[in-house]
Amino acid sequence: MLRREEILELMQKRGYVEYAFINKNKIQFLSDHMIRGQIDKPTINIIVNMNDGSFECIYNVPLGINKLITPKCGSVTNDKHFEKIINKFMKSVNWLHEKFNYFT
Secondary structure, eight states: OOOOOHHHHHHHHHTTTEEETTTTTTTEEEEEEEEHOTTSSSSOEEEEEEOOOOOEEEEEOSSSEEEEEEEBOOOOOOOOHHHHHHHHHHHHHHHHHHOOOTTT
């Protein structure tokens, strides 16, 4: 089991801020630009399971009920794996954001 402080520090370094604590074993993070009010950028939610270190990424498509969600991914502490998943996820997110963004 990962320590909450360890996950918070790691995710803050990556540009995410804690948003919610879920069921005593999961932490939800948001892209920090959303907290700063930069709503023209896509906001990513990342849910980290403290029991096994797994994570999933979620993007809510603007103007709809659709979500883009990764399956359960490996350890959030593995930087190489995390960046690989985020980079692939962001390609799809950026395309969706461009097509459905009502701010542009």
